[in-house]
Amino acid sequence: MEKVPGEMEIERRERSEELSEAERKAVQATWARLYANCEDVGVAILVRFFVNFPSAKQHFSQFKHMEEPLEMERSPQLRKHACRVMGALNTVVENLHDPEKVSSVLSLVGKAHALKHKVEPVYFKILSGVILEVIAEEFANDFPPETQRAWAKLRGLIYSHVTAAYKEVGWVQQVPNATTPPATLPSSGP
Numbered sequence: 331m332e333k334v335p336g337e338m339e340i341e342r343r344e345r346s347e348e349l350s351e352a353e354r355k356a357v358q359a360t361w362a363r364l365y366a367n368c369e370d371v372g373v374a375i376l377v378r379f380f381v382n383f384p385s386a387k388q389h390f391s392q393f394k395h396m397e398e399p400l401e402m403e404r405s406p407q408l409r410k411h412a413c414r415v416m417g418a419l420n421t422v423v424e425n426l427h428d429p430e431k432v433s434s435v436l437s438l439v440g441k442a443h444a445l446k447h448k449v450e451p452v453y454f455k456i457l458s459g460v461i462l463e464v465i466a467e468e469f470a471n472d473f474p475p476e477t478q479r480a481w482a483k484l485r486g487l488i489y490s491h492v493t494a495a496y497k498e499v500g501w502v503q504q505v506p507n508a509t510t511p512p513a514t515l516p517s518s519g520p
Contacts, residue, residue, distance in 0.1 A: 347487070353480035354426040360465060360477060361423040365416065371464065372412030377402045379460045386456070389449050419461075422488065433491055440495025450503070454492045458485040 349357065364371050377399050380387050387394040392407035402408050418439055425431040443449040462481055466473050 347483055348429060349426055349480060349483055349487070352476075353483060356477040356480045357426065357484055358423055360469065360473070360481070361420070364465065364468065365420055365423075368416045368420075369409060369413055371468075372416040373403055373409055375457070375461055375464050376408055376412045376415065378464065379457055382460070383453075383456055386453055389447055415457075423484075426484075432487070436488060436491035437495040437498070440492035441499055443492075444496045444499050444501045451489075451493050451496045451501070455485070455489050458488055461485075 380393075380396075380402060381399055387396070390407070390411070393402060393405050396402050396405065396408075418435065421435050422432050425435070440451070440454075443454075444451070462478075462485065465481060466478070
């Protein structure tokens, strides 16, 4: 069930901490295995995102009316966007050693989504939660709690940088014409 985020949800800041060397290596190792199947993994992530959070499709004229997962999987436009999402994430993950590069990339992504696409920033948190779900499923037997925590930390870092970019451009929460859901995050273990 989706809900409309209040201003508190949009304004709430995630903790943004730098990742330790061990955390960077854990994220990069997991990511390298995922990125080896970039397009298929990206499509799986976006299809799950749109199936579970259909209000997100309103921002995509080419596939906002698609309901069936198989139809979405076959959409050239969705596949192209999946590759762009995965490419941006790859740039972030490959440059975790360079906080300025990470900040720059996420600032560009945030500003484009705020100004050009008018996407609520909460969708970044939701999408990153879906990414973590896919990683947890893909590596169910090889996704230890410390790696899960590193990815959760990266999720907070991404959301923090993106929301900072939204604030920088003077983002004002859009009047919702659809509902958006709360974000989910896989359990990070005991």
